[in-house]
Amino acid sequence: MPQVQIPSVSKTLADVVAAASWADVEAQSLEARRSILNFFATALGSARDPVVMAAMRTLSPFSGAATTTVIGHSQQMDAMCASFLNAVSANLLDFDDTHPETIIHPAAPVAAPVLALAETRRLSGREVLTAFILGVDIECRIGNAVSPRHYARGWHITSTCGIFGAAAACARLLGLPAEGIANAIGLAASQSAGNVENLPSAAKNVSVGNAARNGLFAALLAQQGYEAAPRAIEGPLGWARTMGDELDVARLLDGLGKTWEIAKNTYKPYPAGIVFHSVIDACLRLREQIGRRLDQIDAVTVEGSALLLARGDRPVNNARDARVSIHHCVACGLLVGKAGVAEFARETVVRPEIAQLRQKVRAERDDQMPDGAARVAVRLSSGEVIIETVISPRGSRAAPLADRDLEAKLREGVRTGQSDWSADRVIDAVRRLDTVDDIAELLESLRPPR
CATH class of the missing domain: 3.30.1330.120 (2-methylcitrate dehydratase PrpD)
Structure with missing residues (x-):
């Protein structure tokens, strides 16, 4: 297939992110809620893991105003720190959702900063779901365009592509115009990192946490007028070629704004690769x-x-x-x-x-x-x-997990993670996410008193 010629990948993706409405993505809201429920299940399952607790101790002295929920805890931190911690805990057990074509775990790097930013800005559940669906679409489309060579070369694709989804989703929540969203995506290209060699260590989770935190950072910088090169992704010395791949633009754009990558999402019954x-x-x-x-x-x-x-x-x-x-x-x-x-x-x-x-x-x-x-x-x-x-294991698209399986997974996560959060409250909150006017109030209702 011949390559599609466009002036800028960042701008083309940003135009869709800026223009999309709730009506455009509403049909995907059920799958988005399933993904977010799984995100909470996995984050709660490792909320008190020594890795997460060590990261909390490291970040606490440097956290700004305590405005944002750390999943599984009563203590709040600033949005940047909470984004990092929640992405780490959601990814730590190798139990998070999976986009089969790329092996990206979509929710951890995108849901964490989206919920953090929405909480600080007191945004609605529909705004969260819209931004989340768009962010997942961006990270997975960019992943499609460099797969399978990117991962095979040693790049941890959840981290390296997750940051683009985080940046686009957060820029959307900030209400940036298409130009600002494109700059956020370009700024993300300068911060994309993570390698497969580190998969058997906590260093893997650091790069996922950074994808969430730095995606939010990129959006906030773009809000303040920071600019990025229009061809930061596909240029001769851009992200794709720097990481060793020629970007398949046709694969990236196929169905853009009409079909959504979250529809392909799968959920793990086992906490393993x-x-x-x-x-x-x-x-x-x-x-x-x-x-x-x-x-x-x-x-x-x-x-x-x-x-x-x-x-x-x-x-x-x-x-x-x-x-x-x-x-x-x-x-x-x-x-x-x-x-x-x-x-x-x-x-x-x-x-x-x-x-x-x-x-x-x-x-x-x-x-x-x-x-x-x-x-x-x-x-x-x-x-x-x-x-x-x-050939098709349990949890694959051919044998998907049911809603009751995801709810059972969350209940087990609360038990194994030794959290004092209520599983029933979390399940109910995610079910009605599209009707919530204020994410901050919703998350506050999930946190037990300190």
């Missing part, structure tokens, strides 16, 4: 067939695409490794029969029988398998081999 979900599903099915013969497992072979092996054929040294490990996902599915937050926590990771089974797992590449699919073969001591293949 999405490419491992087929492995888990296959092992849960195999466990049912093996029954009481689990102690007879001699070897396990997992076959999948190059992406599966690149992301998950790794040793497990800690809980973060486990969430991106083929070997640990096999052990959870076969030995425990579950793959929730507890199964990826340190207490499970170090169990001797779990570690022993991980050693029996071998990963093999099969280029005929699509990304996200897996074939798992278990050989028993009797010589019997039992095989399960999963």
Whole structure:
């Protein structure tokens, strides 16, 4: 397909963000609320994680006026700090929503600053939903235009593209004209960062937090008259080429302003990298067939695409490794029969029988398998081999999670995150988000007294 020639990617995207109305995006509001509910579920699930608490201690002395909610806490911070913390906690457990074509986790970098800015400006739920839908569209479209090379080259695409969605959404909430929104997008291009090598560490979450905070920062700078190069994304020395990719402008613009990327969103049933979900599903099915013969497992072979092996054929040294490990996902599915937050926590990771089974797992590449699919073969001591293949795992677009599943996920998040927030209040608040006049009042009703 020949490349589409346009004067500026930033300006073309900004024109749509500035012109869109609630009527244009209202049909996507249900999916947006599902995404935001999942955002709260994952943020509550790690609200008191040592990583989040360390970040809070680091930022607290530097926070400005305490105007903004930190999810799962009574304490407020300024909008910049809250954006960072809420994006980190939403992304920390590898449990957030996923855009399948890019593997972007859309909500964390966009919902966090949108809610923070809306709270400080006392904006309405419809304004929040409109900005959120537009921001998700921008981050995922830019992701589409550089996928799959961008991620494969080592850029953490949720961070590097999430900042564009955050900047566009926040500029929209600030009421900036198209020119100002374009400048916010261009300013975001100067702050885009994050690498895949850091996925097994908390450094990954720092780049997601920065995408949220710096996207808000870009919008606020644009409001004050800061300018950016019109071709900051696609120019000869712009964002795309600097990061090693030629921007596919045609893919970026396909259906712009008419179809919405949030409609493709998916939600995880397991707190692990999405490419491992087929492995888990296959092992849960195999466990049912093996029954009481689990102690007879001699070897396990997992076959999948190059992406599966690149992301998950790794040793497990800690809980973060486990969430991106083929070997640990096999052990959870076969030995425990579950793959929730507890199964990826340190207490499970170090169990001797779990570690022993991980050693029996071998990963093999099969280029005929699509990304996200897996074939798992278990050989028993009797010589019997039992095989399960999963192409579309639970939570994928072919087998989506229901609303009740997301609500159960949020309730579990409140329990595992040891938060004193009410799950029922959060669920009710997100359900009626499109009818709320003041986001600040809504979020205040969710925070228990200090």
